Amino acid sequence: MKPETKKKLKVSQELDDYVLLYSGAPMNKRAAAGIAIMINAKFKKRIHCCVFVNEIILQLRHKLQRRYLALLAVYAPEKGKTEQTDEFYGTHQDQIDKISKKDYIVVAGDYNARVGNIPTGGILGTNGEITTNSNGHKLKEFASVNELKIMNTFFRHKEIHKMTWSARGYRYIIY
Secondary structure, eight states: OOOOOOBBBBEEEEEETEEEEEEEOOSSSOOEEEEEEEEEEEGGGGEEEEEEEEEEEEEEEEEESSSSSEEEEEEOOOOOOOOHHHHHHHHHHHHHHHHHHTEHHHHHHEOOOOHHHSSSSTTBSSOSSBOOOOHHHHHHHHHHHHTTOGGGGGGGOGGGGGGSSOOOSSSOOOO
């Protein structure tokens, strides 16, 4: 998955061995954002549906053997854009609420967040950076409300790779 594309329109496109799904800005608007998911073509028949929410949220529902996997790709506004951030999290929460309680959930993308490294209620591990910003506070609150884990903080990273976080979570942990 590549979270940011800056492409226009909402399109599903076949590229050799892959299917590219992207949701971008309308043709008459400057492409300042965009979100994409790339799926191996052999899994194309397992795609149940794709919801092109807007240019920063894309949702894919994928058929597993007995259940579904809901994959949300997101690209959050930069730190300091309070109004856009509030709108983003409102839309994001609406999409999470629409997912069946039986589905597995994976949320991945760029949250432009710094979440710190103090373990918090099972949602945050100890391998984050020291700093926390306003987007980080929002992300931690969102993860807590939705019982998601901010998985990047559970694994060691080089310091250079600790600057922005993806939230990846499951309603149920898959072993």
